[in-house]
Amino acid sequence: MAVAVERVFPEAIHRLCMWHIIDGHSDHLNTIFSRNDDIEGEMMVCINQTYTPTEFENAWDRFIDKYELRDSVTLRNLYDLRERWVPAFFKKHYCGRMTSTQRSESFNRMVKSNFVDHQTALHRFARRMLDVVVSRKDKESAETRGCEGVPIVKTPWPFAEQLSRVYTRAVFKVFEDSLHDSVYFRIELEGSDGIHWVISHTKRSEKHDWCQRQFKVIVDVDNGNFSCECLQWEHTGMFCPHLLRAFVHAQVEKIPHMYVLRRYTKQAKSDVNYDRRDRPMAGPDGVKESYRTKLLSYDAMQIVKLGRRSKVAFDRATAVLKGLRKQLEEIPPDSDVGVGNAVTSGKDAESVADTMRAGQSMSMSEHDCERVSRRPPPRSMTKGRASEPTEKVKLGxxxxxxxxxxCGWCGLKVGHNSSTCPNNPANFKRIAEANNKGKRKRGRPRGSGVGGGRGRKAVRRNLIDEWAEGPVGGECSMRSEEGDDDCSVQSGGDTEDLSE
Structure with missing residues (x-):
């Protein structure tokens, strides 16, 4: 794998997972750790708490001599691979706070500890995975709601208030913890230029005398240049307590944008590409359309950001884009665009070829519609054996x-009893229901609910009985002409005349 990565990705930095390195030697390491309870803790301090290769070498030698582990073959093998997995040897390379495959391993542990175990059935596993997705969505929603509110800043430093508006809630909490740890450091000026400082730790630990207690820091406020000897920002993208102590002492009001990585901000997903098509489409050259969309979207977003700054830039960008769109509409699409590296065939390819020969210019939406197949997907078979239309239904x-x-009813020995006998009148209803199963319409049959039909049963009023009580919900007009009393009662649009 190391040879393949070096050939395919010559500029990539290939390192080994620290967790898997220790886990691969866990059997031999457990034997060593059983000698003394402090061996494991001392070893992890040497690995995780060292900043430079020289500091790691000194810490490792003191650790080996203290517990007399010179003869351990396992520790010698780990030491020989130190440049591939110890964080002190690649501090200058950015890793995004991940020196192991902790992203996948942590998710795997979260699923196993909270949702499924080794006894979970397959159908329950699918449901539990849906619960995992819902829980992750709820957590992201909580993060979004938390970012919408006004952040609470513990220390009212100007740069802290700036980062509280930019960082996400989780990242800003890590930043505040580092800012709180910066109070344990003392700062002294080095030289006369006013930009070089020495940060010293006030709470020194005598247990580990090899630890580095002083760090050189460069804080150039005028030119916006900040760096620390521990290389934490170069390694993780987060500020170390040494730099934050210098920020407080130099009264830095605003941190340049180049030191605020976009992956830690609230706008990390603002320019994510979106495509409704779920299948990867590729052209004859093998380049997928998702890759082209990604590059074009990035350039288009840069044009948008530059064009919205002023009216002149906006007018210029609009005119150029309109001219570019007309030029692109005249260029015919590739005739052999399909899923993956496959080529479209059948009616889809013929329709695209006919359109190209006719010289019709299609917009992007129309072109997508031409490439989408209109053939229905294959129908999946349901579980169980399908019965034939002419098959006679039998009970049992x-x-x-x-x-x-x-049989207790007919006396025949043909494989049925009285409860499944077709000659028993008590079974006629069951046989009819089995024959009509699946042939009637779905849903509750008409007349089976309350009122015998759709909705409640309509109650017809007896208007003669209600005449003495007066009209209810309607109008009553009485007129007396030529000695005859006529009454017309209207209710809900229906009129009935009553005459005495």
């Missing part, structure tokens, strides 16, 4: 019968 279990017992 399927399969061959021994036919050793006679």
């Amino acid at each position: 279990a399927r399969g061959d019968k021994k036919c050793t017992r006679g």
Whole structure:
């Protein structure tokens, strides 16, 4: 794998996972750790708490001599691979706070400890994985809601308030912890230029005398140049307590944007590409359209950001984009665009070829519609054996019968009893229901609910009985002409005349 990575990605930095290195030697290391309870803790301090290769070499030699482990073959093998997995040897390379495969391992542990175990059935596993997705979405929503509110800053430093508006809530909490740890350091000026400082730790630990207690820091406020000897920002993108102590002493009001990585900000997902198509499309040259979309989207977003700064830039960008769109509409699309590296065939390819020969210019949406297949997807088979239309329905279990017992109703030994006998009148209803199963419409049949139909049963009023009580919800008009009393009652649009 190391040879392949070096050939394919010559500029990539290949390192080994620290967790897997220690886990691969866990059997031999457990034997060493059983000698003394402090061996494991001392070893992890040498690995994780060293800043430079020289400091690691000194710490490792003191650790080996203190517990007399010179003869250990396992520790010698780990030491020979130190440049591939110890963080002190690649501090100058950015890793995004991940020196192991902790992203996948932590998710794997979270799923196993909270949702599934070794006894989870397959159908329950699918449901539990949906619960995992819902829980992650809820956590992201909580992070979004937390970022929408006004952040609470413990220390009212100007640069802290600036980062509280930019960083996410989780990252800003890590920043505040580092800012709190900066109070344990003392700062002294080195030289007369006013930009070089020496940061010293006030709480010195006598247990580990090899630890580095002084760090050189460069804080150039005028030119916006900040760096520390521990290389924490270069390694993780987060500020170390040494730099934050210098920020407080130099009264830095604003941190340059180049020191605020976008992956830690609230706008980390603002320019993510979106495509409704779920299948990877590729052209004849093998380049996927998702890759082209990614590059074009990045350039387009840069044009948008530059064009919105002023009216002149906006007018210029609009005019150029309109001219570019007309030029691109005249260029015909590739005739053999398909899923992956496959080529479209059949009616889809013929429709695209006919369109190209006709010289019709299509927009992006129309072109996408031409490439989408209109053929219905294959129908999946349901579980169980499908019954034939002419198959006669029989009660009881399927399969061959021994036919050793006679029926209590008809007396025949043909493999049925009185409860499944087709000649028994008590079974006629069950046979009819089995024959009509799946042939009627879905849902509750009409008339089976309350009122015998759709909705409640309509109650017709007897208006003669209600005449003495007066009209209810309607109008009543009485007129007396030529000695006859006529009453017309209107209710809900229906009119009934009552005459005495």
